[in-house]
Amino acid sequence: MLSSSPAGPISLAGGYVRFAAENAEALVELLVEHSVITAETVVIATPLAIVLGVASTYNDRLATVVLWLAGIAMTIPSLALFGLLIPFLGIGSPPVVFTLVLYSQLPVIRNTYVGLTGVDESITEAGRGLGMTRRQRLRRIQIPIALPVILAGVRNAVVIVIGVATVGAYIGAGGFGDLIFDGIRQGNVEAIVVATIAVSVFALAVDYGLATIEQLLRLRNGDDIERKTSTQLVWRVLA
Amino acid sequence: MIEFENVTKTYPDGTTAIENVSFSVEAGTTTVLVGPSGCGKTTTMKLVNRLEDPTDGTVSVDGTDNRELDEIDLRRNTGYVIQEIGLFDHRTVGENIATVPKLVGWDDERIDERVRELLDLMDLSRGFRDQYPSELSGGQRQRVGVARALAADPDVLLMDEPFGALDPITRDRLQNEFLDIQERINTTILFVTHDIDEALKMGDRIAIFDVGEVVQYDTPQAILDDPKNEFVADFIGEDRSFKRLDITPVTEVMGPPDGEYAAAIDGNTDATTATDGGSSYDGEALSPDDSVKAALDRLLRSDAPALPVVENGEVIGVVADEHIRASFGRRSDARQGAT
Amino acid sequence: MAGAIGTFLAGMQYLFSNLPEFFDLLQRHLALVFVSEAAAILIAVPLGVVAARYDRARGPILSVGNVAQTVPPLAVLALAFPLLGLGYRPSVVALFVYALLPVLTNTIAGIESVSENTIDAARGMGMTENERLREIQLPLALPVIFAGIRTSTVINVGTAYLAFFIGGGGLGSWVISGINLFNMPQVMAGAVSGALLAIVLDLGLAAVEGRLSDSGVEMTQSTA
Numbered sequence: 001m002l003s004s005s006p007a008g009p010i011s012l013a014g015g016y017v018r019f020a021a022e023n024a025e026a027l028v029e030l031l032v033e034h035s036v037i038t039a040e041t042v043v044i045a046t047p048l049a050i051v052l053g054v055a056s057t058y059n060d061r062l063a064t065v066v067l068w069l070a071g072i073a074m075t076i077p078s079l080a081l082f083g084l085l086i087p088f089l090g091i092g093s094p095p096v097v098f099t100l101v102l103y104s105q106l107p108v109i110r111n112t113y114v115g116l117t118g119v120d121e122s123i124t125e126a127g128r129g130l131g132m133t134r135r136q137r138l139r140r141i142q143i144p145i146a147l148p149v150i151l152a153g154v155r156n157a158v159v160i161v162i163g164v165a166t167v168g169a170y171i172g173a174g175g176f177g178d179l180i181f182d183g184i185r186q187g188n189v190e191a192i193v194v195a196t197i198a199v200s201v202f203a204l205a206v207d208y209g210l211a212t213i214e215q216l217l218r219l220r221n222g223d224d225i226e227r228k229t230s231t232q233l234v235w236r237v238l239a
Numbered sequence: 240m241i242e243f244e245n246v247t248k249t250y251p252d253g254t255t256a257i258e259n260v261s262f263s264v265e266a267g268t269t270t271v272l273v274g275p276s277g278c279g280k281t282t283t284m285k286l287v288n289r290l291e292d293p294t295d296g297t298v299s300v301d302g303t304d305n306r307e308l309d310e311i312d313l314r315r316n317t318g319y320v321i322q323e324i325g326l327f328d329h330r331t332v333g334e335n336i337a338t339v340p341k342l343v344g345w346d347d348e349r350i351d352e353r354v355r356e357l358l359d360l361m362d363l364s365r366g367f368r369d370q371y372p373s374e375l376s377g378g379q380r381q382r383v384g385v386a387r388a389l390a391a392d393p394d395v396l397l398m399d400e401p402f403g404a405l406d407p408i409t410r411d412r413l414q415n416e417f418l419d420i421q422e423r424i425n426t427t428i429l430f431v432t433h434d435i436d437e438a439l440k441m442g443d444r445i446a447i448f449d450v451g452e453v454v455q456y457d458t459p460q461a462i463l464d465d466p467k468n469e470f471v472a473d474f475i476g477e478d479r480s481f482k483r484l485d486i487t488p489v490t491e492v493m494g495p496p497d498g499e500y501a502a503a504i505d506g507n508t509d510a511t512t513a514t515d516g517g518s519s520y521d522g523e524a525l526s527p528d529d530s531v532k533a534a535l536d537r538l539l540r541s542d543a544p545a546l547p548v549v550e551n552g553e554v555i556g557v558v559a560d561e562h563i564r565a566s567f568g569r570r571s572d573a574r575q576g577a578t
Numbered sequence: 579m580a581g582a583i584g585t586f587l588a589g590m591q592y593l594f595s596n597l598p599e600f601f602d603l604l605q606r607h608l609a610l611v612f613v614s615e616a617a618a619i620l621i622a623v624p625l626g627v628v629a630a631r632y633d634r635a636r637g638p639i640l641s642v643g644n645v646a647q648t649v650p651p652l653a654v655l656a657l658a659f660p661l662l663g664l665g666y667r668p669s670v671v672a673l674f675v676y677a678l679l680p681v682l683t684n685t686i687a688g689i690e691s692v693s694e695n696t697i698d699a700a701r702g703m704g705m706t707e708n709e710r711l712r713e714i715q716l717p718l719a720l721p722v723i724f725a726g727i728r729t730s731t732v733i734n735v736g737t738a739y740l741a742f743f744i745g746g747g748g749l750g751s752w753v754i755s756g757i758n759l760f761n762m763p764q765v766m767a768g769a770v771s772g773a774l775l776a777i778v779l780d781l782g783l784a785a786v787e788g789r790l791s792d793s794g795v796e797m798t799q800s801t802a
Contacts, residue, residue, distance in 0.1 A: 075776035077736040079750060080769025083757045087585065163650030167740065171757060180656045184743055189660040196653040203648045288702055314704030325699025329717045339703050387703075397702070 016197075019190040026179075027198060034175035034202065037165045038158065040097050045104035045161075046154055052105070053112025053150075054138065063113060070106035078103070078164045082171045096168030103164055104157035111153025115146030148217040155210040162203040176202070240266045241287060241395065241427060246296035248282055256282035258451045259296070264444075266301075266394075269421060269428040273438035274448030274474070280431045283448070284397050287429060288317040300395065315343055318388030318396035318426070322403040324380050326372040332358075332383050333368040339391040357386040360420060378409040385417070389424065398430045402437070414440060435475055439463070439486050447471050459486050480567065484532035489525050492534075492566040493548050493556030500545035500557045524549045525558060531566070534558045589766025596767070604771065607748035610666070610738045614673035615731050622678045623723065626685025627711065636686065647679040651737045659744045669738075669746025676737055677730045684726025688719030721790045728783040735776040739768075749775075 020027065052070075056063035078099055085095035119142045127137040143150075169177025176199035183191030208230070215231040216238075227235065241264040248256045257279035264270040272280040285291040286298045289310045297304045305313060326335050333354050340350045358365055361382040372380055381401060388396060402410040414437065421428065432438055438445050439459045446456045447470075455467040463483040466472040475482065494500065523541055525534050525548045537546060538560065545559035593600055629636040646654075655672040662668035692715050700710045742750030752768030755761070 071780075072777065075732055075736070075780060076773045077739040077749075077753070077769060077776075079739045079757075080753045080765065080772060083753050083765035084585070084762070084769055086757070086760070086765075087581065087762055159648050163648075163652070166650040166652040170754075177652060180652060181743070184656060184659060192656045192660055196649070196657050199653055200645075200649040203650065204645060207648055290698075290702060311704045311706055314702060317702075317704075319699065319702030321695060321699060321702070323693070323695035323698075325693070325695040325697075327696060327700075327714055327718075338705075342704060342709070384699075 015190055016193050020194050020198075023194070027194070030174065030176050030179060030195075031198070031202065033173075033178075034162065034165060034199070037093055037097060037100070037168065037173060037175060038161050038206075040093070041100040041104060041161050041165075042154070042158060044097070045101040045157065046108060048101070049105050049108030049153075049157075050112050050150065053109040054116065056109065056113045057116045066109060067106070067113070070109050073102045074106050078167050079170065082168060086171060091172040093168070093173045095171060096165060096173040099168070100161045100164055103160055107156040107160070108150070108153040111156070112146070112150050115149030115153075116142050118149065119145045145221060148214050148221065148223075151210065151214045151217060155207060155214060158210060159203055159207050162199065162206065166199055175199075240264065240301055241429065242297075242299045242302075243283070243286075244297050244299070246283075246286060246293045246298060248279070248286065248291060249294045255451055257448075260451075260453050261296075262446055262453055262456045264427055264429060266427050267425050268443040269430055269441060270444045270446060271430045271432060271438040271442035272446050272448060273432055273435055273442075276433055277450070278448040279451045280433075280446075280448045281399055284399055284429055284431050287395065287397055288314045288319060290314075315339055315391060316393050316395070318390075318393040320381075320384050320388045320396070320398040320401045322400035324384040326380055326383060326387075328372050331369050331371055332363070332375070335372065335383055336387045336390050338387060343391055345391075353390060357389060360389075360423075361386045362416060377405055378413060381405060381413060385420075389426075394427060396426045396428045398428065400432055401430070403432065403434075410437075417441070436482065436485075439482055447474060481532060483567075484535060484563070485530050487531045487566070488527065489529050489531055489534045489548050489558055490527045490556065492531055492562045493558045494562050496547065496554045496557050498557065500559055526550065527555065531558075531563055535563055538563075585762050585766050586770070588763035589770060592763035593767040593771065600767070600771065603747065603749050603751055603768075604775070606666075606746075607735075607738055607750075607772070607775070610669055610673055610741055610746055610748050611731065611734045614670045614738075615677050615727075615734050617670075617674045618677035618681055618730060619727060621674075622681035622726075623685050626682050626723075627689065627716075629682070630686045630689035630715075631707075631711070639682070640686070643679045643682050646675065651676050652740055652743075655737075655740050655744055664745035666746055669741035669744055672744075673734055673737055673741065677734050680730040680733070681723070681726045684729075685719065685723050688722030688726075689715050691722060692718045721787055724783070724787045724790055728780060728787060731783060732776050732780050735772060735779060739772060 052066050056066050081099045081102070082095050085098055089095040089098060116138075123145070124137055124141060127141045132140065165173065165175050166177035166180060169175050169181055176195050179191050179195035180199075182188065183195060208228075212228060212230045212234065215225060215228060216234060218225050219227070219231070219235055243260050243262050246260045247258050250256065260279075260283060262270075272283055274280050282291055286293055287300070287305070289305055289308075292306065297306075299305060300308070300313070327338070330338075336354045336357055337350045340353060345353070354368065355365065358368060363379065363382050363386070367375070367379065367383075372383065375383065381404075385398075385401065388398075402413050405413065418441065430438075430441055432441075439462075442459055444456065444458055445462055446453045447462065448454065449470050455462055455471050460483070462471065463475065463479050463486075466475055466479075472479075523537055523543065523546055525537070525546055527548060527550050529548075534546060538558070545557050547554045548556040548558060625639060629639040654676050655669065658668040658672035662671060696714060696718070697710065700714050705713070738746070738748050739750035739753060741748055742754050749768045749772045752764050753772075756763075756765035756768060
């Protein structure tokens with residue numbers, strides 16, 4: 001039950017550290033589970049969303065429909081979607097990954113679309129002038145220029161995925177959510193706090209890493225940006 | 240009257256926009272600040288309504304150092320027009336124009352009347368009043384911008400490249416209209432441009448800027464006749480004789496109507512009467528508003544050795560090649576004599 | 579496919595045969611969403627104004643906001659439990675925290691998207707800082723701020739399902755107990771009603787947003 005001792009903040013923090021140390025092995029396992037779900041989702045969702053985003057740039061009406069549907073998908077509560085998929089996909093990670101793929105679509109499709117259509121008209125026009133076909137222009141001009149924007153969409157999606165995957169633990173997908181639900185059920189504050197911090201740090205770290213890659217891509221495109229320390233470092237090493 | 244006295248403006252990052260600039264602008268006249276981009280002309284203008292404050296020296300308005308004036312009051316008494324116009328997109332044209340009168344608390348009736356007056360002045364139909372800026376063309380938007388700046392009858396009007404973003408035809412039309420308006424309002428105008436032609440056309444006086452300092456401050460005529468140094472001469476361009484022809488009215492060079500050309504213009508009186516003194520491009524007669532450049536153009540296209548200048552149906556003078564040459568000759572002689 | 583339709587129909591049947599309970603849950607859900615959202619708007623908009631106005635405040639406010647948004651919603655709710663206990667109030671607080679950021683970032687973005695020229699003109703005309711904010715920046719930023727409120731509200735409807743885990747009630751109760759008891763009609767009834775609620779709120783707010791934009795506020799139109 002809830003530890004009701006009038007402990008000061010230091011001993012409280014000490015409690016969390018002790019809990020984390022005692023459960024280090026379990027935490028690593030949860031991290032692996034969480035990472036695998038996230039990675040599976042990204043691997044399936046990103047190509048799908050980029051294809052849909054590219055297709056959308058060919059046809060305005062398609063763009064409207066695709067973005068609308070992706071938007072609707074995001075309004076369905078994750079927990080409900082998990083539940084509804086159980087009869088079809090069983091419990092564990094399949095229904096969770098399915099849901100997460102669905103949730104990832106909007107940010108990536110939107111950014112792909114915005115990134116591709118946002119490429120300066122004169123640049124694609126120059127490509128046309130050089131005799132590039134539409135496909136060549138897309139591959140050699142638009143996608144490379146739009147890449148940072150697309151990656152920003154992926155980054156956005158990944159943060160959502162990590163967050164929602166936490167809830168997926170409720171239907172047996174594993175990950176840090178397991179510890180949070182255990183903590184709530186058992187009234188174990190240490191478990192809740194440690195799990196919360198762990199999953200937040202995980203999300204922040206992935207977000208930061210992707211942000212660095214995004215910045216590197218921008219630098220490669222010759223954009224003038226305020227560089228993160230990490231970007232600065234990697235950029236120097238590469239240069 | 241606006242006076243700049245040894246004004247220097249240095250930004251916190253160390254760049255000096257202008258250094259030791261002094262000049263004064265007579266009340267009721269138009270002074271144009273002209274120069275290449277980055278020469279400090281816009282900064283100079285912003286010192287007047289205290290969008291910038293000088294690092295050194297003083298800017299005074301009607302004898303008072305403007306740093307002693309409340310900056311909000313000062314700005315409300317100073318019209319301000321910028322190239323990008325900066326209309327408030329969420330407000331109708333009428334509301335945009337009424338901004339300063341509302342800020343200073345005019346009553347609704349007076350505001351209403353003033354807005355109507357300004358729409359008329361700027362040649363905007365009253366239907367525009369309830370439209371939003373996004374529904375207007377570039378030229379119309381700039382008219383609204385000028386109307387908004389004039390709304391509370393400011394003593395001073397600051398214009399930063401007001402016609403710079405317009406296409407050449409619209410720009411020319413707005414310039415001409417503004418010259419008319421300028422005569423009807425008694426406002427001291429400070430006008431910034433990078434376009435020397437615009438400066439020559441709009442200014443009573445012109446201050447030519449080069450990296451942070453005023454190189455020459457004089458009337459358009461004087462600048463064309465006697466550019467102070469190579470920078471000014473380059474800035475004006477090689478065709479400065481044409482430019483001078485363009486800003487000189489025919490009345491300044493024409494000869495008497497009863498002189499040696501009386502016979503030459505005799506046959507022209509019909510065309511003259513027909514145009515009734517207005518500026519006409521089909522008839523060959525000139526009106527007093529025409530420039531010497533227009534006169535030369537028509538002389539070159541005409542068989543006649545001279546053309547009459549007609550005002551209200553009456554011939555008041557005559558222009559022939561020699562008058563145009565003479566006007567140049569006199570000046571260049573005078574200059575050679577002086578040097 | 580037939581299975582999905584069958585579950586859907588069964589879900590609707592469940593809903594209509596339990597209408598009084600449904601309205602009870604819906605009411606609780608709405609109370610969670612509206613109270614937390616209203617609080618988020620009341621805090622985030624002024625905070626956004628401060629951040630947009632004072633460069634020094636913007637960095638810290640945005641970083642804290644961004645970090646807060648990266649923390650998973652379940653984690654925020656779970657943390658409310660040790661801090662505030664179980665029930666409706668801790669749930670509202672957690673939802674409030676999670677609803678803040680979209681409104682905050684859009685307020686800042688909206689105010690900053692007002693073109694420099696418009697501000698320059700307003701300054702040159704002698705508007706004080708407060709006048710500029712009240713009469714120019716906020717009205718022009720309104721559609722963008724509202725878009726943030728819309729996003730935040732839709733997310734909030736979904737997040738509020740999780741409030742059931744810490745005793746906050748709402749539609750999550752049907753979904754979660756449905757999952758626990760493998761009662762698919764019950765899960766369906768809880769899921770569909772929440773999704774509909776989110777869509778209805780989204781469309782309603784979108785309509786208001788559209789009207790805000792139509793009343794002459796054209797953010798896409800630059801003055802140049």
